[in-house]
Amino acid sequence: MSVKTRAALLKAPYDIELVEKELVCGEDDIIVKNHLIGICGSDKNFYRGQMPPKTAEFRQDPKFPFWLGHESGGTVVEVGAKVSEYKVGDQVIAFGWCNNYADYFMAKAFQLQPVPEGLDMDLASLGEPLACAMYSGLHSGVQLGDVVVVMGGGFAGQVIAQCAKKKGATKVVVADVLDGKLELARKLGADIAVNLKKQDLNQIVQDLTAGQGADVVVEAAGSESSFNTASEIIRHNGKFVFYSWVTQPITLNISRWHDDGLEFINTCLVHHTWRERYVWTPPSLRPVVQGDVEVRPLITHEFKLSEIKAAFELADKDDTAIKIVLRP
Numbered sequence: 001m002s003v004k005t006r007a008a009l010l011k012a013p014y015d016i017e018l019v020e021k022e023l024v025c026g027e028d029d030i031i032v033k034n035h036l037i038g039i040c041g042s043d044k045n046f047y048r049g050q051m052p053p054k055t056a057e058f059r060q061d062p063k064f065p066f067w068l069g070h071e072s073g074g075t076v077v078e079v080g081a082k083v084s085e086y087k088v089g090d091q092v093i094a095f096g097w098c099n100n101y102a103d104y105f106m107a108k109a110f111q112l113q114p115v116p117e118g119l120d121m122d123l124a125s126l127g128e129p130l131a132c133a134m135y136s137g138l139h140s141g142v143q144l145g146d147v148v149v150v151m152g153g154g155f156a157g158q159v160i161a162q163c164a165k166k167k168g169a170t171k172v173v174v175a176d177v178l179d180g181k182l183e184l185a186r187k188l189g190a191d192i193a194v195n196l197k198k199q200d201l202n203q204i205v206q207d208l209t210a211g212q213g214a215d216v217v218v219e220a221a222g223s224e225s226s227f228n229t230a231s232e233i234i235r236h237n238g239k240f241v242f243y244s245w246v247t248q249p250i251t252l253n254i255s256r257w258h259d260d261g262l263e264f265i266n267t268c269l270v271h272h273t274w275r276e277r278y279v280w281t282p283p284s285l286r287p288v289v290q291g292d293v294e295v296r297p298l299i300t301h302e303f304k305l306s307e308i309k310a311a312f313e314l315a316d317k318d319d320t321a322i323k324i325v326l327r328p
């Protein structure tokens, strides 16, 4: 059987279009009707023509034309004869690059995850970025009493900052270059929000910690300066929590990594095997189901799928947009 869908094709940088496509369900394929689709920071990079090197993540080569989209969720409408993990009617979260800017997308079982009971479908559709950010927050090594700095007040940074506070950090500092994101971080419980363009983060952290440096710094901004600043403000033997995907070569001053014995924690959920991801996603999403972290305020813009051009123009131009979502 097959399903007709509109699907986003990124033909070249800044040139995205919905095209008609037919999904033919093979024996190990699963077709899902989308509920909601999110724009990821990595999608924005693709849109701007910053293609990453090919990694295990991709079933298609990261080159133009590119079938874009990976953050979504919905309801299974068709399964191939050999599929035993899912059945028609199941609600699922996408965990693969399956051209998800579409009415329907097709995936293999390992690229999906069941929606946890009690999770609203709008949030379940953002289950991949949420699980990733929560996994990072939960595995950041934050202890009661720590001073934690989160570099970047985007979607992930805002979730990780809330998580750090709930885990018992005495002070959570969120650093960004945009006042709108910092304002939101304060509303969501950050103790201190620092505008990196106007304030000296290093000085603020030194003052806060009697010159020791931060116990934990989570890098969720993904820029060269952010990595270098993070490397400066961590205390001796402090924890450098790695989250961002930096696809272009950058220059780092790493002397302190050695000299001050920094500890590195890689908290990228989706880059474990899918079996580990399958196990770790439910506990990562449990605090979201329970309402322990606030997610709704992070959905700053909503478009219809048909307005995908406008949605990406906004994503490209308005850096204060946190999570932009599209509804089929």
Ligand SMILES: [Zn+2]
Residues within 6 Å of the ligand: 040, 041, 042, 070, 071, 129
């Ligand atoms: Zn993503």
